Amino acid sequence: MTDRTSETRSFFRGIDVNAAPPPSLTAATGGDDENGVSSPNSTVSSISGKRSEREGNGDDANAVERASCSQGGGSDDDGGGGDGDADADGENSRKKLRLSKEQALVLEETFKDHNTLNPKQKQALANQLNLRPRQVEVWFQNRRARTKLKQTEVDCEYLKRCCENLTEENKRLQKEVQELRALKLSPHLYMHMNPPTTLTMCPSCERVAVSSTSSSSSSATMPSALSLANRNPLGPNIQRPMPINPWAAMQIKHRPFDGPSSRP
DNA sequence: GTTTACCGTGCTGTTACGTCA
DNA sequence: TATGACGTAACAGCACGGTAA
Numbered sequence A: 001m002t003d004r005t006s007e008t009r010s011f012f013r014g015i016d017v018n019a020a021p022p023p024s025l026t027a028a029t030g031g032d033d034e035n036g037v038s039s040p041n042s043t044v045s046s047i048s049g050k051r052s053e054r055e056g057n058g059d060d061a062n063a064v065e066r067a068s069c070s071q072g073g074g075s076d077d078d079g080g081g082g083d084g085d086a087d088a089d090g091e092n093s094r095k096k097l098r099l100s101k102e103q104a105l106v107l108e109e110t111f112k113d114h115n116t117l118n119p120k121q122k123q124a125l126a127n128q129l130n131l132r133p134r135q136v137e138v139w140f141q142n143r144r145a146r147t148k149l150k151q152t153e154v155d156c157e158y159l160k161r162c163c164e165n166l167t168e169e170n171k172r173l174q175k176e177v178q179e180l181r182a183l184k185l186s187p188h189l190y191m192h193m194n195p196p197t198t199l200t201m202c203p204s205c206e207r208v209a210v211s212s213t214s215s216s217s218s219s220a221t222m223p224s225a226l227s228l229a230n231r232n233p234l235g236p237n238i239q240r241p242m243p244i245n246p247w248a249a250m251q252i253k254h255r256p257f258d259g260p261s262s263r264p
Numbered sequence B: 001g002t003t004t005a006c007c008g009t010g011c012t013g014t015t016a017c018g019t020c021a
Numbered sequence C: 001t002a003t004g005a006c007g008t009a010a011c012a013g014c015a016c017g018g019t020a021a
Helices: A002-008 A024-029 A050-056 A060-068 A082-089 A101-113 A119-129 A133-185 A187-191 A216-221 A225-229
Strands: A199-201 A208-210
Touching: A101 A119, A101 A133, A119 A133
Parallel strands: none
Antiparallel strands: A199 A208
16 A cells, blocks of 8 residues: 555655645635634535445444534534534535634644554544544545645646756757758868767766866867756756656656556 | 455545635 | 635545455
8 A cells, every 4th residue: 555655656756745735725714714614504514425334334433423523613503413414404415514724724734744544543633623533534535635636736847847948958959960960061170170079978877978088179169968968958957856767767666647557 | 375255545536515706 | 696716525436455264
């Protein structure tokens, strides 16, 4: 399980979307209320569905908690619990609960520490927040999904920039090839130039090293292969967090973006 | 040691609801 | 007031790993 989790986790370690949690939560819950409950009329969602049954089976604590728990800080009436309200409807319509600012904050802080919960932690957190364990579980699931989505967007943006810069680089190189060919066709110009620098490729770091002397004037008149080889595809001001071929340097079984078949 | 059924959990996609402009 | 966009809680279905028989 952890393997899959780590695989699905972004391969661009340098970018951590978790560091700055999206303001959506606070934006959603905050700004409209100061008492912590954004929707006083909201009720606890109905208990239905396979997952709820599964969790409810043999879990008396859950039932007790369901009966006793209220939402939005527990200050609401709802008499026998908002939950029973939904059940009394006899419908499958789910009533949505808006988590309070405090609840969201605690969940967010817990998520920063660990983005998954074991049953004990889940129960403890649910008790602390006056929520059902199922709600805590759902919140963590959705939070992980949001994190992944955010990370995917960041990765996508990075790859887009990478592609743009490489396209530009390719254009430049093709232009230089044309210029070099033109030089080759006019030998009298070619003869006056300094001997070309011998370049060797380092097998480990895949970088080009200069292995013979070359005057600085040559680089002024000719395109510097060294500078070209070490050129950053992201541009001079953007630090590249990974090699040009990210797959080559990574110990992963499956490449991201390979589709659903990337699962083991 | 291998197989099988069951259970718990995570992920992904979808739905439904609440809020806001 | 009505409405569409957006965020998100809740759900369904699937896959996978662990475990006991």
